[in-house]
Amino acid sequence: MAEQQYIVVSDSETIGEEKSSSAFPEIAIGIDIGTSQCSIAVWNGSQVELLKNTRNQKLMLSYVSFKEDTPSGGVSNQPSHELEMFSGAAIFNMKRLIGRVDTDPVVQASKRLPFLVQTLDIGVRPFIAALVNNAWRSTTPEEVLAIFLVELRAMAEVQLKRPIRNVVLTIPVSFSRFQLTRIERACAMAGLHVLRLMPEPTAVALLYAQQQQQTVHENMGSGSEKNALIFNMGAGYCDVALSATAGGVSQIKALAGAAIGGEDILQNMMQHLLPKSESLFLSHGINEIKLMGLLRVATQDAIHGLSSQNSVQVDVDLGNGKKLCNIITREEFEEVNHKVFEKCENLIKQCLQDSKVDIEDLTDVILVGGCSYIPKIRNIVKDICRAEELYKEMNPLEAAVCGAALEGAVASGISDPFGSLDLLTIQATPLGIGIRADRNNFVPIIPRNMTMPARKELSFTTTHDNQTGALILVYEGEGKTVEENHLLGYFKIVGIPPAPKGVPEINVCMDIDAANVLRVFAGVTMPGTELPVAPFMEVRMPTVDDGHGWCAEALHRAYGSTLDLVTVHKKV
Amino acid sequence: MSLSMAPAYPFSVTKASHIHGCFNPNTSFLSLILRWRQRCPVIRCCTTRAGSVRTDKNYYELLGVSVDSDAREIKEAYRKLQKKYHPDIAGQKGHEYTLLLNEAYKILMREDLRKEYDVSIGQLRMRSGRNNNVMGFSSWKGPFRPEAVFVDENACIGCRECVHHASNTFVMDEALGCARVKVQFGDNDQNIQVSVDSCPVNCIHWVDKEELAVLEFLIQPKLKEGYGVFGQGWERPSNVFAAAKSFNKQLKRQTRNFGSNVQATVEEETPAQAEARVTATMKINMEKFSTIWNLAKKFLWFRNVE
Numbered sequence: 001m002a003e004q005q006y007i008v009v010s011d012s013e014t015i016g017e018e019k020s021s022s023a024f025p026e027i028a029i030g031i032d033i034g035t036s037q038c039s040i041a042v043w044n045g046s047q048v049e050l051l052k053n054t055r056n057q058k059l060m061l062s063y064v065s066f067k068e069d070t071p072s073g074g075v076s077n078q079p080s081h082e083l084e085m086f087s088g089a090a091i092f093n094m095k096r097l098i099g100r101v102d103t104d105p106v107v108q109a110s111k112r113l114p115f116l117v118q119t120l121d122i123g124v125r126p127f128i129a130a131l132v133n134n135a136w137r138s139t140t141p142e143e144v145l146a147i148f149l150v151e152l153r154a155m156a157e158v159q160l161k162r163p164i165r166n167v168v169l170t171i172p173v174s175f176s177r178f179q180l181t182r183i184e185r186a187c188a189m190a191g192l193h194v195l196r197l198m199p200e201p202t203a204v205a206l207l208y209a210q211q212q213q214q215t216v217h218e219n220m221g222s223g224s225e226k227n228a229l230i231f232n233m234g235a236g237y238c239d240v241a242l243s244a245t246a247g248g249v250s251q252i253k254a255l256a257g258a259a260i261g262g263e264d265i266l267q268n269m270m271q272h273l274l275p276k277s278e279s280l281f282l283s284h285g286i287n288e289i290k291l292m293g294l295l296r297v298a299t300q301d302a303i304h305g306l307s308s309q310n311s312v313q314v315d316v317d318l319g320n321g322k323k324l325c326n327i328i329t330r331e332e333f334e335e336v337n338h339k340v341f342e343k344c345e346n347l348i349k350q351c352l353q354d355s356k357v358d359i360e361d362l363t364d365v366i367l368v369g370g371c372s373y374i375p376k377i378r379n380i381v382k383d384i385c386r387a388e389e390l391y392k393e394m395n396p397l398e399a400a401v402c403g404a405a406l407e408g409a410v411a412s413g414i415s416d417p418f419g420s421l422d423l424l425t426i427q428a429t430p431l432g433i434g435i436r437a438d439r440n441n442f443v444p445i446i447p448r449n450m451t452m453p454a455r456k457e458l459s460f461t462t463t464h465d466n467q468t469g470a471l472i473l474v475y476e477g478e479g480k481t482v483e484e485n486h487l488l489g490y491f492k493i494v495g496i497p498p499a500p501k502g503v504p505e506i507n508v509c510m511d512i513d514a515a516n517v518l519r520v521f522a523g524v525t526m527p528g529t530e531l532p533v534a535p536f537m538e539v540r541m542p543t544v545d546d547g548h549g550w551c552a553e554a555l556h557r558a559y560g561s562t563l564d565l566v567t568v569h570k571k572v
Numbered sequence: 573m574s575l576s577m578a579p580a581y582p583f584s585v586t587k588a589s590h591i592h593g594c595f596n597p598n599t600s601f602l603s604l605i606l607r608w609r610q611r612c613p614v615i616r617c618c619t620t621r622a623g624s625v626r627t628d629k630n631y632y633e634l635l636g637v638s639v640d641s642d643a644r645e646i647k648e649a650y651r652k653l654q655k656k657y658h659p660d661i662a663g664q665k666g667h668e669y670t671l672l673l674n675e676a677y678k679i680l681m682r683e684d685l686r687k688e689y690d691v692s693i694g695q696l697r698m699r700s701g702r703n704n705n706v707m708g709f710s711s712w713k714g715p716f717r718p719e720a721v722f723v724d725e726n727a728c729i730g731c732r733e734c735v736h737h738a739s740n741t742f743v744m745d746e747a748l749g750c751a752r753v754k755v756q757f758g759d760n761d762q763n764i765q766v767s768v769d770s771c772p773v774n775c776i777h778w779v780d781k782e783e784l785a786v787l788e789f790l791i792q793p794k795l796k797e798g799y800g801v802f803g804q805g806w807e808r809p810s811n812v813f814a815a816a817k818s819f820n821k822q823l824k825r826q827t828r829n830f831g832s833n834v835q836a837t838v839e840e841e842t843p844a845q846a847e848a849r850v851t852a853t854m855k856i857n858m859e860k861f862s863t864i865w866n867l868a869k870k871f872l873w874f875r876n877v878e
Contacts, residue, residue, distance in 0.1 A: 246647070249651040251651070513667050
């Protein structure tokens with residue numbers, strides 16, 4: 001496993017050389033793997049083109065069915081009936097499961113899905129399995145994603161008549177770096193090289209930048225700065241971004257995101273329709289799965305119906321002569337999901353606050369993703385942004401993939417004679433990165449929403465007299481204590497000269513490049529000397545592989561507080 | 573903050589500035605690595621060579637904006653440079669440079685940080701004559717207009733009338749004892765007109781926007797070449813408008829002759845040339861930076877093995 005990852009790692013390190021060496025650069029394709037739907041697009045020389053599968057679909061269901069000997073995904077295959085997808089043989093929602101441990105609430109909620117998600121609740125990967133010939137066949141989210149990506153790749157290669165290697169993938173804002181390595185791993189398994197992982201709303205921002213530049217070209221008006229709030233909510237994740245756009249450059253001012261989406265709304269509704277359903281489905285019997293599938297389809301239809309009607313009727317045959325017959329109104333729907341909507345509201349407010357952009361200065365409000373059709377969501381966004389109208393020039397389901405394809409072309413070094421690719425996204429860090437210091441506190445070194453590429457350093461010192469080593473534990477997140485954040489990796493600094501506590505200076509520097517690669521540097525200096533006492537360390541993160549919650553505990557057991565650090569408060 | 577810009581020029585920072593503990597935790601540069609790099613003799617020899625080439629570029633020069641430029645100008649310049657050097661466009665080699673740009677942008681866009689920074693470079697700005705060029709040019713408030721105000725500093729008697737009537741547009745250059753336009757249309761049109769009318773020597777002129785840059789460039793005192801102790805000093809054309817005309821003519825001739833006669837003597841640098849030079853210097857510095865970085869890396873590893 002470790003070697004495999006290394007291949008991915010070294011691949012992405014050679015981006016720079018690749019670009020200069022090839023005279024005819026390959027145009028990277030853009031892929032948007034949604035929790036429920038997936039699409040693929042490419043710059044065809046003059047514009048972005050969405051690729052269609054043999055069924056003439058631009059949007060393909062993201063799932064892999066393990067029914068026959070060879071698994072088949074939603075690209076080539078089409079479930080004969082929606083229910084087939086919920087028969088237990090198909091794995092979907094891999095985007096919600098990838099890179100998460102079994103104590104994660106999102107994984108816990110996924111136990112209600114019609115395939116097997118087994119958790120032991122100790123902070124390891126969940127066991128995921130599909131029902132094949134009446135047996136649970138185990139798999140992993142990475143494997144499922146890789147199978148799906150292989151199909152996508154094959155489809156694109158046939159249509160573009162060239163081998164595909166470089167891709168730009170869109171990802172949710174709230175993904176941790178550990179999750180990103182899982183995505184990269186899945187791509188590597190499918191023979192794809194990730195050129196960029198782009199937070200979904202920033203891909204939308206790039207598309208917006210292109211559209212704005214085109215209108216400027218047409219009107220010959222002034223390319224004044226336009227602030228746009230982008231709200232993207234799909235089945236799995238909700239993301240908000242604020243971008244300042246001028247002259248084809250979209251500068252991301254702030255990002256916010258959480259793992260809430262249509263799936264949560266769907267599960268809340270299922271729970272509402274059949275309150276006893278949870279205990280029933282956890283047994284994962286064949287009949288229960290079938291029943292769950294029925295309920296899922298009916299609920300989904302109901303939610304879609306409520307986007308245009310004020311009330312819908314739900315009829316589900318529960319078997320044994322029992323029938324579920326219910327009328328749901330839009331008010332009921334909004335009441336049941338009020339927590340989801342509240343969370344959306346908070347994300348938008350947080351993003352606005354972080355960006356330091358006044359609501360009056362917003363030029364456009366862009367709403368994309370599957371959930372953008374829900375009237376309540378539209379109202380929330382409009383109310384907070386005090387917008388009369390929402391931006392209309394984008395297809396809510398295709399915007400992200402179009403942006404990814406544009407980024408693919410830009411990052412591949414393609415230029416367009418008409419200036420359509422005269423674009424740039426200046427990304428910001430979606431999550432803070434720091435180390436454990438001052439006992440159990442998380443001390444951020446690179447803060448959230450810092451412009452990328454980013455580099456910053458902080459000084460720390462020892463907590464004990466004659467402390468010769470220090471443990472650097474790198475975390476990512478927003479929590480005050482380390483437990484609330486994701487562990488990315490750890491390493492030890494040794495050879496600190498014996499000195500009273502507080503004397504040696506331990507400098508920790510973090511560097512994130514445009515491809516989002518994080519490097520952590522650490523070194524020791526003693527006061528009065530300029531020479532470093534030992535070679536400094538350079539570590540690429542994340543280094544942890546699995547069960548990352550455990551590593552920190554094990555380290556604590558082994559070393560206690562003997563290798564702790566405290567921040568140095570400098571007089572500025 | 574006083575050293576915040578020092579690590580940006582690894583090949584020229586004097587050793588004295590790297591006393592232990594004086595790097596600021598707020599600076600985002602890898603000063604510790606830079607510090608080590610400095611200890612290497614190999615680097616040292618590069619240092620001296622590169623040092624002679626390098627210019628004292630501060631954040632303003634890095635972004636190519638004037639010291640009194642507003643947020644809009646800084647943003648515009650930042651975006652323009654990002655489009656050239658961002659790693660998405662320039663590849664991995666643009667990484668270090670973009671980091672500098674981001675730092676400069678962050679500091680200059682925040683009022684408090686910018687003030688602090690201005691104080692820290694204040695002395696440097698006063699001393700270096702080259703920077704006065706940047707200071708001599710006026711900036712624009714609001715959209716560009718076809719006409720601009722221009723003070724003929726030769727005629728100006730330093731009465732301060734214009735500064736009194738339109739203090740956001742005109743400033744007094746205390747060193748030279750004459751008024752100058754700081755911000756075009758910094759006040760409302762009426763106040764500016766009052767200023768123009770109130771000038772006792774009629775030295776405030778309405779000029780075409782296109783002419784403005786040349787006029788402002790020419791009116792700045794230039795160092796005169798001297799012979800021994802004779803003839804040195806500062807000079808500027810006595811009739812700036814006539815000088816501008818001949819300057820433009822010369823410029824035209826130069827562009828015509830550029831292909832055939834490369835050795836055409838260039839008396840003075842045009843703003844456009846200055847810009848080109850700045851960009852070229854940046855490029856050179858950037859390349860140097862990456863080579864040194866690689867060298868340093870290699871050397872450090874090598875030394876560690878030893």
